[in-house]
Amino acid sequence: MTTSELLQKSIDYIGENLKCELSLSELAEIAGFSTYHFCHIFCDFVGMPVTAFITKCRLHHAIYDVQNGSKLVDTALLYGFDTHAGFFKAFRREFGCSPTKFLKINTAIKRIY
CATH class of the missing domain: 1.10.10.60 (Homeodomain-like)
Incomplete structure (x- = not known):
């Protein structure tokens, strides 16, 4: 899978779970990255931090x-x-x-x- 496809998995998960508590480590695991790399890659691709x-x-x-x-x-x-x-x-x-x-x-x- 490409990086954008992996990030899309976490974005889809966010969209499906907006009413739940979401953790960065959980989202990073879904995308298959460490929390540190997930945060940096997400911000580069989406243009804003995950929490924003x-x-x-x-x-x-x-x-x-x-x-x-x-x-x-x-x-x-x-x-x-x-x-x-x-x-x-x-x-x-x-x-x-x-x-x-x-x-x-x-x-x-x-x-x-």
């Missing part, structure tokens, strides 16, 4: 769920954010506005990576 990618995926899926009727607080906790405030802060950093404002001016799309 996971957070971005969780935010996209969470706002999609909120748009479709889920409560914001419950959704934030479901996707692994410790508090509503933590979700809000991560969301504002990613999208530049609050989740409520984002949904007023955008339609959320559930991204599959």
